[in-house]
Amino acid sequence: MRTLWSLSKVMVLGMVRDRTAVFFMLLFPLMFLLLFGALFQSDGSGRVTVAQVGPVEVLDTLPDEQLAALDESLRLERVGDREQALEDVRQGDLDGAVWEEDGEVSVLVSAAGQGTSGVVIGLLNGLVQEANVAATGQEPAYRVTTGQVEDESVKPIQFLAPGLLGWAVAMGASFMSALTLVNWRKKRLLRRLWLAPIRPSQVVGARVGASVALSLVQLAVFLGVAVIPFYGLRLTGSWWLAIPLVVCGTLAFMSVGLVIGAWAKSEEAANGALQVVIMPMAFLSGSFFPTDNMPGWLGAVSQALPLKHLNEAMMSVLSRGGGLSDALPTMGILLLFAAVLTAVAAKLFRWDNA
Template sequence: MSRSLGGLVPLSRTMVLGLVRDRTAVFFMLIFPLMFLVLFGALFQDTSVSRSPIAQVGDVELLEELPADYRADLDKVVELRRAADLDEALKQVRDGDVAGAIWQDGTTIEVRYSEADGVRAGTVRSVVQTLVESANLAATGQPPTYTIAMDTVEDDSVKPIQFLAPGLLGWAVAMGGAFLSALTLVSMRKTRLLRRLWLAPVRPWAVVAGRVGVTLGLAVVQTAVFLGVAVIPFYGLQLSGAWWLSIPLVLCGSLAFMSIGLIIGAVAKTEEAANGILQVTIMPMAFLSGSFFPADVMPSWLSTIAQVMPLKHLNEALMAVLSRDDSWGTALPVMGGLLLFTAVCTAIAAKLFRWDSA
């Protein structure tokens, strides 16, 4: 074979140039999904209940005499604010500005709280109760009979970044693959570039391989950028051992979405039509496949529909290998399924394909 590899080298170069210079394409395939990640990742970052503010009136010995480490623990749960007088503090409770009011009357610790927010009310009650009891115990001079040892464990629940990163990556790859192959097909047919290439010493496989190669390259770039952003401490995605399996998964997914794009490109006569069909195909698929929110909040009949969508399986497999420590056992069947899907769609596209748009 020659230095141009049957046309593969120059064709791939023109495709990369054409893609990089297409600002709309770069925006929708990279920047737009990334904006979702940056935004959703920040919005859903802190799902824990915020500290409960408590209005304090005058001096409360119990609080003033607290040892420093106790005080630090307390500050994690409640935020003490000074109120000018009792009326002011009670007004704040009524308005919902604070969770409760606290003041000392002789040896009685007075607490008032609103029942409007049960969680906050409970927090205020138990915090103050604990403080009073331990102060009472300390006052007796006896060592405590029971002590508590506490530590945290990694829970099984899904952190937002754990489904956002794979889900939005899956969506980005789906858009990239489907849009590139559909629009390539339509525009090549329209501009007759394919015919011109037919009359040049270009191997047919080089035209296909160039397009597929460039799209797979885009998918790898998308993966690198998404994971790169998701693992920065602010978003805090923890990659598990077999995270690199996301790369073959994304490549298989990209092929599957390209094959969807081939069908759309074979059917659509104009770029506008292709664009419209792509939008109404990819967006609902992304929603149903859990790209934007966890799929398990959906009603079961929707989940059943989602089962036939390649993006759903890609998203779940990506989540599994990226942060659930799953490995080949999860990835291989999904890759096989995606490739099978690709084969079926490509065969359908070949049936529907017409050289001329007429």
């Protein structure tokens, strides 16, 4: 037990005292979360800006409360020069321009922004029709009542937090196991440990323990940051399933590190090989942006990546109300992946650099 503890301590100290390792494995992914989380926060709420050229009666006579309600989706900018306003629309600085000539309300929008154009036309059309009905002095024949359903669309933080966490776990687990293996082999520590009364299971146990502990710290930090109101991640019911998922993911990525560590002769070679493996995997697995629009063949490739499965299951349990049935198959896949790659690593294993 003391041996196990001592070996874990050696591994943890070796890492936390290496400033470069701490930066790239712990702080770098966290910086991505802080940055991306802030960048993608205002997801363009659909508020449009329209230039009003001269007096427009339907707009000018709106009661204050209706104007305030309108302000949530439409910002009116009063300007004098129609040509200038049209130029601004062309340049994309404004979403539309509106003016009135003898009861004819003209709305011009840019052909480029179809989404915002629809909003501008719809809003102004609605105002004009309402004014028309009011002008007839009759009760309107039809009315629209609106309400909201619970918002279940994916917010950026909902895929950023699990995705970047998955990337962080993948980096931490794979780099640590590969570098321990390469460094200990190079410094002949593997040989030295062979000559101490230590069981191989103690070395493996310590490495797994240290890596799992690191991953759980990453999980805690990422969730801690993501749930602060500024980032606004709301955890759903079975979010605790993220813990076993992260543990299984750690084992899977450790096995990637073991294969590369068994193959590589130097830390530099291991580092390069890991970057080549982990970065594309992170992109294809949707760690940085959603991959729904990927071409089919690339989607098929991504299905073979453990990080893809981890990210999806994490997103499901963390922010989309997923439960055990979403997490269990992924855990199985990750453990199977870990078992296969560990077997490969055992085949490639060498005691020293011959």
